[in-house]
Amino acid sequence: MKTVKVIVEHAGKNFSAYIEGAPIITVGNDMREIEDNMSEAIQLYLEDNPNPVELLVGEFELKFKIDAATFINYYSNIFTKAALSRITGINERQLWHYAAGVHKPRKTQLEKIQNGIKTLTKELQAISLV
Structure with missing residues (x-):
């Protein structure tokens, strides 16, 4: 299965997302909404286009990519700069x-x-609350 990169960028008070090489763009208030909206936009594009771009032909999974500034700002309600440091x-x-x-x-x-994020993720996944 191939991977399709979705580029997510900060766009004022929300986010925008697009796929390079495909005529698909969407917006959302948070990452979950971006993921849902992008999936829906792709589905609509594939339904309306009998000859879609090669990138979206066959089985694929979406991989969302964000830049460091967007990551730090979006997750600032979870990570303080001190914690991220x-x-x-x-x-x-x-x-x-x-x-x-x-x-x-x-x-x-x-x-x-x-x-650092991957290490923290592994630590959190290993925790079981009693």
Whole structure:
């Protein structure tokens, strides 16, 4: 099964999402709504187009990609910059710069953020409440 990348960007008070190479775009108030709206937009596109773009022919799964600033700002109600600093090892002030769009993180910094999130996810998945 192939993977189709959905690019999600901050768009003022909500989010927009699109698929490069396909005439599909949607908006939503949060990530869950973006996922639902994108699935619906793809379904409508496939129903209305007998010859869809090759990218959307056959079986595929959607992979949602967001930039560091969007991630940090969207999840700021869950992660403070201090908490994100602890799980990523990135200076809190630098995270503020990323969130504000003053600087874009280098590849190594993006990997630190991604690895920190994955580590936290594994820890949380291992927990069973009694």
